[in-house]
Amino acid sequence: MPGLLETAKAHFDAERWAYDAAKDAPVLKLGFEGKNGRWRCFFEAKEEVQQVVFFSLREGAVPVERRAAVAELCSRINCRLNVGNFELNFNDGMARFRSGVDVEGVGLTPALLKGLTLLNVATMDKYLPALTAVVQGELPLKALGLVAQ
Numbered sequence: 617m618p619g620l621l622e623t624a625k626a627h628f629d630a631e632r633w634a635y636d637a638a639k640d641a642p643v644l645k646l647g648f649e650g651k652n653g654r655w656r657c658f659f660e661a662k663e664e665v666q667q668v669v670f671f672s673l674r675e676g677a678v679p680v681e682r683r684a685a686v687a688e689l690c691s692r693i694n695c696r697l698n699v700g701n702f703e704l705n706f707n708d709g710m711a712r713f714r715s716g717v718d719v720e721g722v723g724l725t726p727a728l729l730k731g732l733t734l735l736n737v738a739t740m741d742k743y744l745p746a747l748t749a750v751v752q753g754e755l756p757l758k759a760l761g762l763v764a765q
Contacts, residue, residue: 619661619663620642620661620663620666621642621644621663623723624661624668624724625637628644628646628659630726633646641660642660643658644658645657645658648672648740650737650744652742652744653741655672655673655740656673657671657673657733657737659733665720666718666719666721667716668716668717669715669716670715670733672712672740673710673711674710674712674740674744674747677709677710678751680709682753683709685756686747686750686751686756688756689702689750689756689760690704690711692756693760697739699715699735700715700716700736700739701713702714702743702747711747713736713743716732717732746759
């Protein structure tokens with residue numbers, strides 16, 4: 617049975633999704649363009665625990681003075697999600713959407729990979745305008761359309 621990284625490479629090749637493999641880690645670097653922007657994605661294979669993780673990373677660091685508001689936005693969005701979560705790294709200001717799956721005992725299939733990646737990029741694309749608005753000074757509730765101007 618092929619490893620998680622090899623399975624992912626075969627999937628991304630079949631889907632014609634360009635990637636670069638990291639030299640020092642079981643990670644694939646990808647890009648995506650949705651209706652609301654472009655961003656980098658990362659696929660990480662954790663062979664030892666039979667888990668895979670897919671990240672969509674918002675371009676640019678969130679300024680220090682906007683991090684609390686973006687963290688609030690992430691928390692408010694996460695309450696609505698069934699799968700995956702938004703995160704903000706307070707150290708470097710990077711905001712991302714993360715989704716993963718444990719494949720121990722079942723293996724990594726093309727269907728699992730497709731669901732993992734498409735749900736991830738669709739969720740990032742949906743909420744990217746709200747993230748951008750809050751980074752630029754909007755209040756989280758307003759950015760989500762929960763309060764009027």
